[in-house]
Amino acid sequence: MATVDRWLLPDGIEEVLPPEAARIETARRRVLDLFQRWGYELVITPHVEFLESLLTGSGQDLDLRTFKVIDPLSGRQMGLRADITPQVARVDAHTLRREGPSRLCYAGSVLHAKPQALSTSRSPIQLGAELYGDASASSDIEVISLMLEMLELADVPDVHMDLGHVGIYRGLAKAAGLNGDSEQRLFDALQRKAMDEIAELTAALEPALANMLRALARLCGGRQALDEAREALTGAPAEVQAALETLVLIADQLAARYPDVPLYFDLGELRGYHYHTGVVFAVFVPGVGQSIAQGGRYDDIGADFGRARPATGFSTDLKTLVSLGNADLSTPVSGIWAPHVDEPGLWGAIRELRRQGERVVQALEGQSQADAAPLGCDRKLLLSNGVWTVASLAS
Numbered sequence: 001m002a003t004v005d006r007w008l009l010p011d012g013i014e015e016v017l018p019p020e021a022a023r024i025e026t027a028r029r030r031v032l033d034l035f036q037r038w039g040y041e042l043v044i045t046p047h048v049e050f051l052e053s054l055l056t057g058s059g060q061d062l063d064l065r066t067f068k069v070i071d072p073l074s075g076r077q078m079g080l081r082a083d084i085t086p087q088v089a090r091v092d093a094h095t096l097r098r099e100g101p102s103r104l105c106y107a108g109s110v111l112h113a114k115p116q117a118l119s120t121s122r123s124p125i126q127l128g129a130e131l132y133g134d135a136s137a138s139s140d141i142e143v144i145s146l147m148l149e150m151l152e153l154a155d156v157p158d159v160h161m162d163l164g165h166v167g168i169y170r171g172l173a174k175a176a177g178l179n180g181d182s183e184q185r186l187f188d189a190l191q192r193k194a195m196d197e198i199a200e201l202t203a204a205l206e207p208a209l210a211n212m213l214r215a216l217a218r219l220c221g222g223r224q225a226l227d228e229a230r231e232a233l234t235g236a237p238a239e240v241q242a243a244l245e246t247l248v249l250i251a252d253q254l255a256a257r258y259p260d261v262p263l264y265f266d267l268g269e270l271r272g273y274h275y276h277t278g279v280v281f282a283v284f285v286p287g288v289g290q291s292i293a294q295g296g297r298y299d300d301i302g303a304d305f306g307r308a309r310p311a312t313g314f315s316t317d318l319k320t321l322v323s324l325g326n327a328d329l330s331t332p333v334s335g336i337w338a339p340h341v342d343e344p345g346l347w348g349a350i351r352e353l354r355r356q357g358e359r360v361v362q363a364l365e366g367q368s369q370a371d372a373a374p375l376g377c378d379r380k381l382l383l384s385n386g387v388w389t390v391a392s393l394a395s
Contacts, residue, residue, distance in 0.1 A: 010122075011122070012112070012115050012120070012121055012122030012123070013121075013122055013123050014121060014123065016319070019330070019331075020322075022329075022331050023322055023329040023330065023331075024125070024318060024319060024322050024329075026329045026331060027154060027318060027321060027322050027325075027327070027329055028107050028125070028127070028318055030153060030327075030329075031107070031127060031150055031153065031154075031318070031321075032105065032107060034146075034149060034150060034153055035105040035129050035146070036105075038103070038129075038142075038146055038149075039103050040103040040104060040105040040129050040146075041103060041104055041105065042104075042105055042106065042107075043088055043091050043104050043105070043106055044106070044108065045081065045084055045087035045088065045091065045106065045108065046081070046087075047080060047081055047108075047109070048069070048078050048079065048080050048081070049078060049079060049081070049087075050071070050076055050077070050078055050079075051066075051068060051076075051077045051078060051079045053090070054066065054078075054079040054081060054086070054087075055079065056086070056090075056304045056305065062082045062083050062086075064113065064114060065082040065083075065112045065113050065114055065116075066079040066080065066081075066082045066113060067079065067080040067082075067111055067113050080111045081110050081111070082110050082111060082112050082113070083110060083126070083315075084106050084108060084110060084126050084128065084315070085128065085130065085298075085313065085315060086301065088104050088106055088128075088130050088313075089130070089132075089298075089301045089302055089305065089311060090305045091104065092104060092130070092132045092133075092302065092309060092311075093132075093301075093302035093305035093306060093307040093308075093309055094305040094306055094307065097307065098133070099133075100133055101131065101132065101133040101134045101139075102131070102132045102133050103129070103130075103131050103132075104129070104130050104132070105128065105129040105130070106126070106127070106128060106129075107125065107126070107127045107128075107318065108125065108126060109123060109124070109125050109126075110123070110124060110125075110126045111123055112124075116290070117289065117290050120290070121317070121319065124317035124318070124319060124320070125317060125318035125319055126315055126316075126317065126318075127315065127316050127317070127318045127321070128295070128313055128314055128315030128316065129143060129146055129147075129313055129314060130143075130311060130312070130313030131143055131311070131312055131313060132302070132309045132310065132311045133309050133310060134310055135299065135310035137246050137249050137250050137253075137279075139310070139312050140246075140250055140278070140279050140297060140312050141250055141253045141254065143295060143312050143313055143314055144161075144250070144254060144281055144295075144314070145254070145257060145258075146314075147281075147283070147293055147295065147314045147316075148161075148254075148258055148261060148283075150293075150316070150321075151283065151292075151293065151321075151325075153327065154321050154322070154324075154325030154326075154327050155325045155326040155327040156285060156292070156321065156324050156325045156326075157285070157326060158285050158286050159261060159283050159284070159285055159292075160261070160262045160263075160264060160283070160284050160285070161254075161261055161262070161263055161264065161281060161282070161283050161284075162264045162265075162266060162269065162271075162281065162282045162283075162284065162291075163247065163250070163251060163254075163263060163264070163265050163279065163280070163281050164247070164265065164266055164267060164269050164270065164271065164279070164280050164281075165243045165244065165246065165247040165267070165278060165279050165280070166270050166272070166273050166276050166277065166278065166280055166296075167239065167240070167242075167243030167246075167277065167278055168216070168229075168233070168240050168243045168244060168247075168267055169187070169190070169213075169216060169267075169268075169270055169273070170239075170277075171236070171237050171239040171240035171243060172209060172212055172213050172216075172236065172237070172240055173186070173213075174237075174239075175209055175236075175237045175240075176202075176205050176206070176209045176210075176213065182201065185201055186198065186201045186202070186213065187270060187273060189201060190216055190217055190268040190270065191268070191269070191270065193217045193268060195214075195217060198213070198214055198217055199214060202214055208235060211232075212232065212233055212236055212240075215229075215232040215233070216267045216268040217268045218268075219232060219265075219266070219267040219268065220264070220265060220266035220267065220268065220269070221264070221265065222262075222263070222264065222265070223251065223255070223263065223265070225265040225266075225267070226244070226247065226248050226251060226265055229244055229265075229267055230244065230248075243278070246278070246279065247265070247279060250279055251263060251265070271294070271296075272294075272296055272298075275296075275298055275301075276296040276297060276298050277297055277298055277299045277300055278296065278297030278299065278312070279296055279297050279312075280294075280295075280296035280297075281294065281295060281296060281314070282294040282295075285324060288324070292316060292317075292320055292321070292324060293314055293315070293316035293321075294314060294315065294316075295312070295313050295314025295315060296312065296314075297310075297311065297312040298311050298312070298313075299311055333359075333376035334359065334376060334377070334378050334379075335358070335359035335360060335361050335375070335376050335377040335378070335379070336353060336358055336359065336360045336361070336377060336379045336380060336381055336390055337361055337363065337369060337372035337375075337377040337379070337380040337381070337393065338350050338360055338361065338362040338363065338380070338381045339362075339363055339369075339380075339381065340362065340363035340364060340365055340367060343383060343388075345386075345387070345388055346381070346383075346388055349381060349388035350362060350381070353381075353390070359376075360381075361375050361376075361377055369393070372393055373393065377393060378392075378393055379391065379392060379393055380392075380393050380395075382395070
């Protein structure tokens with residue numbers, strides 16, 4: 001192997017250098033401060049866990065995206081986290097065990113064995129918020145609103161949001177008596193909007209239910225799609241009607257709160273079907289082929305950790321958020337240059353300035369004041385009448 005090849009990073013794994021690293025860190029702090037103002041508490045989950053814990057329940061869908069290693073201490077198989085959401089659900093259900101609603105947030109690196117899409121990073125910084133313990137639409141409205149506030153904070157332009165509800169398809173499939181294989185085949189056909197295939201797969205069903213399932217593929221568009229859905233799903237089971245009305249309620253509340261955010265509805269789009277249980281949502285921007293933030297309701301996840309709780313939340317990649325946003329994340333670089341001398345009081349003066357929040361760079365052996373400006377220093381420490389004072393670099 002050539003020497004230069006030793007330092008090549010794997011595909012999809014990247015370093016973040018100054019000043020971009022500072023921009024990302026500034027964004028992380030601002031977003032976490034935003035979450036804190038909404039009452040969300042920060043949790044930090046481990047990067048690696050025993051595999052059976054990491055992939056419990058809904059986490060099983062992450063199996064192909066999870067790096068596996070052997071723990072040299074126990075000999076057991078471990079996994080590097082590919083998604084923080086299941087870990088936070090375990091914290092709520094198993095560790096905290098609070099009564100009543102619980103609001104948690106997180107920010108940390110994850111690692112994907114395979115990229116989610118071509119040219120995407122395999123080492124995103126996942127950022128998100130989760131609300132547990134409340135099954136009402138108010139929780140869904142809150143987390144979606146928080147997600148939109150986060151995007152506004154980052155000044156991401158031209159956001160469009162897609163909304164759906166997996167409970168509509170679940171309820172119709174249940175009423176039709178579809179088994180696991182036929183339900184999955186129809187699910188796949190709906191994702192592709194393969195109308196002929198959908199018609200074939202529903203041909204043997206009771207006509208009213210068949211027509212409702214076929215209608216899901218065309219029930220998409222703006223707000224009028226929900227009105228069309230009400231008409232097309234007249235006579236549907238009560239749980240289907242309830243799911244649709246929940247989606248209508250959420251849509252109307254969001255339209256009132258964020259009238260400038262275009263909303264798109266697709267009742268045949270079942271993003272995260274095997275994971276989510278209710279409303280699902282995703283944000284898109286022009287020129288990006290996949291969602292930049294996404295989430296939904298996933299009420300069943302806590303059961304695998306011994307305590308089923310209603311749950312809803314969202315996540316995004318912090319690096320993507322920074323790259324798409326127009327917010328000013330620059331950190332003004334200024335500082336004070338301290339000489340490399342052994343003079344009484346110098347160290348004390350440096351410590352006091354740093355305690356006050358000043359950036360002080362002390363010269364190393366062989367460095368002179370000429371090195372100050374390239375290191376972002378615009379002032380210097382000067383000994384005057386036995387006292388170290390801050391003066392202009394030019395003085």
